[in-house]
Amino acid sequence: MSKNEMIEASFIGSALFDANNVCMSVEQCAEFLGIHEKTVKNRIKTKDTNKKIIARPYGKGWKIPKIQFVKEIVTKFENQKHNESI
Secondary structure (H helix, E strand, O other): OOHHHHHHHHHHHHHHHHHHOOEEOHHHHHHHHOOOHHHHHHHHHOOOOOOOOOOEEEOOEEEEEHHHHHHHHHHHHHHHHHHHHO
16 A cells, blocks of 8 residues: 555545544535435435435434445545545
């Protein structure tokens, strides 16, 4: 493994660790996924396992664990890296 590959793997690992420890609000989740807040709420309540967003009630809102979006996190990281190198 080259030095650059090790650094990249370290950044991805750090992003995944952060995702494991962070919960988002409905608003933050909507912004992260690029969808409307109502869509997030509908996906929390859906029975369709392909579209379901896992969340826990928190006060009058929801706590949404970021770890369920690992694929999106890695994709966004890779896109940022690609855009910075251009």
